[in-house]
Amino acid sequence: MLTIGAHMSIAKGIAKAAENVIKMQANTMQIFSRNPRGSSYKDYSRAEVDKFQTLRKDHEFGALLAHAPYTMNLASPRPETYEFACTVIQEDTARMDALGVENLVFHPGSHTGIGKEAGIRNIIAGLDQAITGDEKIYVLLETMTGKGTEIGDRFEELKAIREGAAHPERIGICLDTCHVFAAGYDIVHDLDGVLQEFDDILGLEHLKAIHLNDSMMPFGSHKDRHAVLGEGEIGMDALLAVVCHPVLSELPFYLETPLDDKGHAEEIKRIRERMGKTR
Structure with missing residues (x-):
């Protein structure tokens, strides 16, 4: 069964977000673990959490994904920035684990001039503060475009982070189709080759x-601009090949395209129709 959803707003509560997933005829979702461009987060009431858990169980949601805020930079050399990032990843790993969210993804960060090796050491140290090894949740490193001093556009960098951490067994990878395309991995013409390289370096x-996004920017541009599925440089045929690939098809897919819930519902419907599948 195809597990697919979109990034959902939780401004009206996590149970309301789950209700909107059901209306969209999706079967999973991504949420922000807290304010994406700030530091605040909302504690849910017991009644809210119970309603959310009932909805996801009754409607057989697939694995859920929480996204850490964009303001978090675990690679930063600035003490105040790094301290904030360490606090966020520690708090949000625990909070999302307690909520029963299966995965928490974050952008590895930007080294802002100290170099990738030093930035990677900072990321590892931050993860070691957050992950005890007793969690059920996986903390996921997201594949990035490599803009500026960003870390994570090469599979080797993600490997260095994961294998350098004290608890690599709780660390996984989230592949973003827009990001890997912009980073120079040719998922349009050589998907099998990219997946083989991923397997050789990181292990499938x-x-x-998987973040399922088209790209406004051309191949190898190192620019992060998501496009509606089929309206970018990757194209619908190549994205469907990702969804249908035998080593990927059982994974959960999350849309981060520039659309509202109605638009995401239409994207999901179109994907299912093209695949010849229903929920």
């Missing part, structure tokens, strides 16, 4: 989620 068993 560590791939836990």
